[in-house]
Amino acid sequence: MVEYPSASWNQQRMQEALKSPELTVKMSALRVLQEVPKDEYVQALMNSLEDPDRLVRINAAIALGKIRNPQATIPLIRHAVTDPDREVQSYALWAFRQIDYSMASQQLIELLTTSDNHPMIRFAANEIRQKSDVKAIEGIIQRFHSREAYAAYDLDVRASGALYEIGNITVEPLVKCLDSEDVRVQVNAIYTLGKIGDNRAVLPLISHIQNAGIEVRSRISDALIKIGDSAVPDLIKLLEHNDRDIKWIAAYTLGKIGPAAEPALIAALQARGDKPSEDIIYALGTAGTADSFSLIHKIYQNTKDDSVKAWSTISLSNLIARNYDSLDSPEMAEEFLDSLGEQLKPHMTLDSEALLRLGKIYVIRALRSETPDKLSQNITIAVKCFDLSIIEGETVLAKAYRLFYGSYLKLMTSRSAEIMGYVERDFTDLKKDAEKTDNKKEIMIVIGDVLAVLRKAYADRSYNFTGLFAEYVDTCVTIERFIPLDEGPKEEAKKLSQKEIAKLHTDIEIVQKKIGTLIDQFGASADTESAAQALRLSTELAKMDTGTYNDFRVVESCLKTIVNHMKVPAEEKSDLHFKILMISKNGLSQVEAVIDQISKSLNVKPSAEEEQKGAIETKATEAATEDKEVNKKTSILEYVAIVILVLLIAAVLLLALNKFGYIDLPYTFPISWLNRDIATLFLNA
Incomplete structure (x- = not known):
């Protein structure tokens, strides 16, 4: 006959009942614990929350709700948000609400900073947000402080993510962190403020640029870029700062914010008048739309300042790359592109994507070429753009286009017997890159089609390179269906300890x-x-x-x-x-x-710090030299001792072999137990 649990049972029997295979026994034990809740059963009840039977899970949650022990916080939250049974979710949520929040707060922090379960993280963040628990927020921020395992610019991504989930109530505590003497606290606060994107962070971040080091300034810029439009008015004011570095940081940040900054940048450029405006010109080139082209082009044509001319060239290149089809003055753009080829260099601060787009624009210009010379000229500049794009940031698409159009150009300009062999070999690396992409089969087909056209052009001495270039371009551009603009070969990154x-x-x-x-x-x-x-x-x-x-x-x-x-x-x-x-x-x-x-x-x-470091290194070098000399003397004595020891071992081995008759030495020892005759005499005796 089955015996059912009662309040008189001891802890061991009650815990065994909770593990019983009999559902009725488990349910009886749970009902008893609901009537007489005790802390010593918390772990057993948490285990019961994982039971496959929904009724067991429901009653375990009810019992935990009556015990109100904060140790059950995380398991109850897990079932409140992820349990497959809605009724279990409801009871788990009810049970969690019975726990005193002040006792559960620490568990919520642990969940936020250690869990990978996003529904649970959002639940815990919502609880802290609703309670406006500043103490919990400060507890998470404590993780930002430097510890032995971390360097100054290390990001605590989990703590930052937790604060992001909690939301806007973390902004004020994070702003206070900007005044911390611990650089790691500053850097993590800056990163988190950028991630949250609250407007209230703009002025505090900007005010800290002046006294920050170059690394922290870079982090502030990234944060302001993420905050976006609302940072524009205050960044525009920085363009008139006395410190040129701060002016350029503001210009860079405004450029990265994008078109939202364009009207304010145009107004700032016009307000400058005849004063040097390289910073604003650069920002407009990065952020601007077709609306900025005519203004920058006018400066490009009229300026006599080499620096302004150079930055105008960079900006116009960026604007054309992004807005080629929508420019109001296509004639001016074509005139500029005619002169750009010779000015293109690796250090022009044009990014990989802009250079790739410029290369494709020169291919379009080549399609409109009426003579072989014009065709060759435009393809040459296009290949140069693809080359520079690869230097700035290698992508499979840039490599493919450089190879496709570069090979076409080779066949146009050379008819040597070996040229096709060189072209075939050049395609080997591209085929290897194709193997590392998701669409390797399709890319290999495109490569085969391109090579087929090139072989045909090589074999046909009367091949019309100008007339058939459009057909070749149609074959080449099919590769874009299988390679996104920013995709490159996938390499396994080495993880550092x-x-x-x-x-x-x-x-x-x-x-x-x-x-x-x-x-x-x-x-x-x-x-x-x-x-x-x-x-x-x-x-x-x-x-x-x-x-x-x-x-x-x-x-x-x-x-x-x-x-x-x-x-x-x-x-x-x-x-x-x-x-x-x-x-x-x-x-x-x-x-x-x-x-x-x-x-x-x-x-x-x-700097003084570097001089101090140099002095320390000099002393360390001198000390190391002295140690080396001492070690050198010691090592000589060690070598001598080793040589003597080896000789002694060799001598002992020879004498031992002589004693047992394996070898005969050319001499005998008159007084020695190692002498064979004396040894025999003793043995016979």
Whole structure:
């Protein structure tokens, strides 16, 4: 006969009843615990919440609601939001509501910062938001503080995500963090404010730009870009700041915000009058639409300032790349494109996508060419654009177009017997890249079709390259169906350990400070282009924080431009260019070495911190040299001892072999137990 639980049962028997295979026994135990709730059964009841039977789960939730122990908070929330049975969800929610919020708060923080279950995270965030629990918010912010395992610019993505889920009530506590002396707290607060996107963060963020270092300024810029339109009026005011670096940060940020900033930028440019306006011109090139083209083109035509001319060229290139089909003045655009080819260089701060679009525009111009010379000229510039696009950020599409149109150009200009062999070999790398994409089969078919046209053109000596170019373009562009604009070959990124990431962040921070010193030097000498390249270099190095950065071409391009502007002997420039070539092999350490040599060549005075570090390193080097000398003396004695020991072992082995008759030595020992005759005498005795 089955015995059912009662209030008189001890803890062990009651827990066994909760695990019973008999449903009626489990239900009886749960009813008893509902009548007499006790904390010692919380864990057992939490286990019952996982029972496959919905009635058991419902009654376990009721019992936990009556016990009101905060230990059950997370399991109850899980069933309140994810249980497949709606009734179980209702009872789990009721049970959670019975727990004193002040006791459950810590569990909610734990859930927010450790769970990957998004419905549970949103539930916990909503609870904190509804209670306006500032203490919980401050508890999460505490995770931002630097610890041994973290470097200054490490992001705590979980804590930031938790604050984002809680929402706008976190803005004020986060704004207070901007005044923290802990850089890691500042950086995480800036990142989170940008993610939340609340307008109230704009002025505090902008006010902290002035005294921030270059890395923190970069993070503030990113945050303001995410906040977007509402940051525009205050950023426009920064364009008139006395500090040129701050003006350029404002211009960069406004450019990235996009078309919403265009009207204010146009008004600011017109208000400048005849004053230098490179910063606004750059921002309009990045943010502007077709409406900005005529204004920038007028400046481009009329200016006598080389710097303004250069930045106007960059801006017009960006505007045409984005708005080619909608420009009000197509004749001016075509005239500009005629002259752009020779000006295109790797350091023009045009991004990969803009250069790819420009290349496609030159292909369109080639389609309209009436003579072989015009066709060849436009294809040449198109291939150059695709080349530069690959330098700025490699994509399969840019590589494909460079190869497709470059091969067509080769066959137009050369009829050597080996040329088709070279073309075929050039396609090998593209086929390898195709293997790494999601649509490799379709891409391989397109490559085959393109090669078929090229083979036909090679075989036919009277091939009409100009007349049949449109047909060739139609074949080439089919590859875009299978390759999105930003897709590249998929590589498995190497994941760094926590220790390696911490060291990486420290090394980047050191290099960033050296770049900051260089920027100050360029600013003092009015070398605006080198300063712009150094700023871009700094922004690029900030991407290394992820630990997966392995494409140093933009870094190399920035450094090459800076070196080209330096007034140093040709031999020194050559040496620097060689060291820049080694960056892709040696990484960040080589970048630092190049920057050190540039600083030395320009007589850049290191900061006090760098001097202190240099003094410490000098002392460490001297100490290491002394230790090396001592170790050298010690090692000589060790070698002598080892040699003597080896000789002794060899001697003992020889004597032992002689004793047992394996070898005969050319001499005997008159007084020794190792002498064979004496040993035999003793043995016989």
